[in-house]
Amino acid sequence: MSTEAPADPVPQPSAGLPNPPAGQGESALPTADAAYWEEAAASFDDEPDHGLRDPAVRSAWAARLRSWLPSAPAAVLDLGCGTGSLALLAAEQGHRVTGVDRSPRMIAQARGKLAGHDAAFLVGDAAEPPVGEQRFDAVLVRHVLWALPDPSAVLRHWAGLLAPGGRLVLVEGRWGEAEPIGIPAGELTALVEPLAAHTHVEDLSHDPVLWGKEVTDERYALIAGFPPGIPT
Template identity: 70%
Template sequence: MNTEDYWDVAADHFDDEPDHGLRDPRVRAAWAARLLAWLPDAPSDVLDLGCGTGTVALLAAGQGHRVTAVDRAPRMLARAREKLAGSGARVLAGDAVEPPVGDGEFDAVLVRHVLWALPDPAKALRRWAGLLRRGGRLVLVEGRWGEADPVGISADTLAELAAPLGGQVRIEQLAHDPALWGREVHDERYAAVVRPAPPSRHAEIVDVHLILRRGGDILLGRRAGTGYGDGLLNAPSGHVEAGEDVRAAMIREAYEEIGVTLDPAEVRVALVMQHRAPGGDTRVGWFFEARHAPGTGGEPENREPHKCSQLGWFPLDPLPDDMIAYCRAGIDAYRAGQCFLLHLHEAGDPIAYDPGGPDRAVPLSWSRT
């Protein structure tokens, strides 16, 4: 018998257990009091996964929450729909690990006696955390049932599984309160309230690239001794330092690398690109254009020979092929008159430009309004 069939068969008698059906007013009141402590203030959006016959979902709805209840067993769902009729709750058919809801939609995800039975509880916790809004919480009611040969998941194990989510994990032992179970119990029963750490803000390296033009040529340098793209041509470039704006960074890098003093008024933005390396790291590149005229700003010279083995003028059209793909994509886009670009490598792509390889450049449309 598969899991779904098992719970379908169990549906007819599921509510006979005092803590399932909550038919005893004292048991129902005990669970209602716990929910008030575990869930955010009402009204909040609460997702009950593996809702069974919907008893706990009904309690939450009665406390003013907007409840979505999910279960995969048809007969459990039928009873939940009947029980929750008129409560305003949504009842959906679906798997607890991959419920038919969107990410970031809920203030709380409530899961009772489900995690222990899943083949990959750590995966489930990660998925459930993704369903939460910033500041949301998981409310997990679990235990190790039985004294001679217990089944389930211990509180210590659950805390270890939840630790990678960051944030806070609070364990509340429940076995000592017979009102919750309708009788005395002597095994391990508890609730874990997990508040995952909010996702870190997206942060990327910002670098700058100089398209220095002299007539129909541009200045390129051949990298050497850097460990990245050595032997390939690249435009003068570098990282923006803390507290520095992108134009100031370009002017600084041009002087440090090639000894050219750029007039800020003559440095123009050519292109902005988000780039993803083959290893997955991302960065934003600002490409600037400047014109070089003899006697203005100094003649370019290789001021970093430990990083550059050759500095020279190369035709803009056609560009040489032996270039770093990132730089080549930016200059190709500049030649095409594009202003914003995604250049997203896939795993296994070469760092070097490959004329016969896949084109990873995606121009972005923009509005002048």
Template identity: 70%
Template sequence: MAAGQNNARTAQQGASQWSSHDHRNLPTTVNVSGGCDDRCMTTDYWDAAADTFDEEPDHGLLDPVVREAWAGRIEEWLPDTPSEVLDLGCGTGSLALLAVEQGHRVTAVDRSARMAERARMKLAGSGAEVLVGDAALPPVGERRFDVVLVRHVVWALPDPEAALRHWWTLLRPGGRLVLIEGVWGEAGIPAARLRAALESVADAVHHERLSADASLWGREVTDERYALVAHVGPPRRHTEVVDVHLIIRRGGEVLLARRANTGYADGLLNSPSGHAEDGENVLQAVIREAREETGVELAPEDLRVALVMQHRGPGAQPRMGWFFEAEYGAGGEPYNREPDKCSELGWFPLDALPDDMVAYCRAGLDAYRAGERFVVHWHEDDDPIAYDPEGESRAVVLAATTGRPAGR
């Protein structure tokens, strides 16, 4: 859209797809570091834009030259064999239609009901499914895909890296994430930022510059436009961090530490804890962590296994947590030995624990109090890190054997 045309319409075209707009008409709430506040993310913007959205050459692909250019790129980026494709921020479904025409099975998602309605019309009879939902957390449940395709969406999200992490979990082994993004004047997100985020998880990331190909945009462009294709490797042996937690009992009370300056769950209470280092077993790890955090010098005979919990934080990788119990007095008087990481050590009643705790730790102590020994605690990606007394419990208790095997 050229400068001087309908500015309201220009502002309406951010979260679904963006292309050849003059950056002077971009929403002022967006900047080059990526991200966009609620004013440019409301569905009203995209609903109002739906009927005229396809007038942009790279949106509607009505020009045969532009359509052929995008069809060629899609063919290069998607697998050679028919695959399951998730198109996020699909707009009116133009790229989804190209993927369907090339033999792929497509699920398309857009937050705008009007955009989704237009996409359904465009994809009618193709077998494609169109859903209304947030591209950052698409409503696809436990389904996994061979390709996640995203065009001109990441730059408008409030937390691009969090969206990338979640999209990565939607891919099957051997799958790929295809991102088409750019920087338009003062808006957009540079390729270097997304590439850095992807290279930490992907087996390979291919960076393809698109600015020089005028046939994609219906005109010459001079700004940064690019595609990143990140590949998931084949299945690997599953590994998890092992962490250890110390429950020091003083009668009916337990010792809790308030996290500070760690970058995770700061301000919340947690049991003294840490993770096992290379070469350590869990007993050695909890003894070391007890000494480092509380100054208590425990011996193996001071410890009893209280609980084993596999847990996963919001948007994080799973961990295996071992909770150990020790009686007050064993190893000396506890004190805050890491004031740079802990703002408070305190005793709290086990049967009336505070609410301002890390959620999985609270779940572990609740299970411990109830006499359970094995628990799975699995956050959804949009769950809070903090315990929510009104929220749904994520703890699943696993039954333990109660006797010897049959025949013994």
């Protein structure tokens, strides 16, 4: 793991914890320990793009979500949901949200944030979310996929969770200089295109308001529309 790992997608680990995983609250790397995210939960929202406490940052993410997600009301599955900041924005826009994260403390915070909204939160693995036969109009995932062992298989599984005409919204990037980590937009597009009816990539690197500061690494969103009959 690079010593130049990004501060925004990944909060820095405390002493004694294993290598930091990446993701929006999702402990995905094989070397990760669930205890990492349990401890990280207390300070997770301190990152501008995690807690969305700054009104400008919050507004910027709300505008992006409004353009990425289907018209409300839609069923949205937020995988690696962390403390539920993006889920809250989606719920405020009129969507029915289900959030999944492996950290019980993250989930507890998310439930508190979305109390009174049409939302449910489950402790579980983002790669294989415990949603049974439920299907969704959109699957939203931020900073999780790149760290999973088999992204291609995970994408097929996520596509199978979509209702006919659903869409996949992936916020990913490539961070660090000496030893870059992440997944480039071109690589992710190549994985998604065989499954999707159409894909669209938005560059997020040149919108510093999203991150609460200027960034120089690759950050993007891939939005994919899926027809009925997704191969799994």
